[in-house]
Amino acid sequence: MTAFATLEELKNRLDWTLDADEERIAASALEDASDLAREYGRDWAADSAPRLVRTLVLRAAKRYMDRPAGNTLSRAGDETLGWSDAAGEDAGTVYFKKDEIDLLRSLAGKSKGFGSAPVSAWGPQAKTGIGYVPVDYGGDPFPMFADPVEPW
Template identity: 60%
Template structure:
């Protein structure tokens, strides 16, 4: 599987020039983010057929990681203190997608969250058409009628 973004595209989004060690880290981050994108989407795309938003999300995750690869929440140098939000939690210091990005990738991949209705039936059973409002009777006798589920105007119970 190929990466969804290139190192040059990531360099264009960063505010500084990467040295050789940072380029190695950025290349690994692009691989990790591409793998995560496929995992959340539930599918793999050939490099050229992936939607552009997947490339954008991969670049966002990599930029977020490259800005703070160690996952620091606070840095102090002399009189200056720099703080980052601790919303990353367990993902601090790793390439990650936010909850909104994960949901977007799932939708792009065709995985819709929500309730699903599945028909359940007994093994080797046969469905028989029954009039609305009536419950079918198992192994009906020749003169048996379906059991009414609710009353109606024709046959009140």
């Protein structure tokens, strides 16, 4: 499948010039983000997807390119490096945040919440003969109508 954004669009959002290896990684990140967008949204074609899908794909790919190892803190002096659990198991991968996933689902027309479905009885609803009315004097039930074809 074709990615929703181009490598040039991602390069325009990054603060540095990519070398050959980074360009290969960035192209893969765009493909991964596009696959995730199709999974959370719908199977859009790259040229007919909503414009916001492209923006979300670029945002996820940029997030990955900025911090490919998933770290949140890095220092050159004393070699400090830190990670956060904010991304959970997705740290170091291309991922969408919860609000981005919700936005993709809403763009696809997938909504959460309650719905309703029509319910009807299953099988034939034929009358079984003469209808009877119970009587309170202890005798036999009184026939309500005698003709099953024309009860009234």
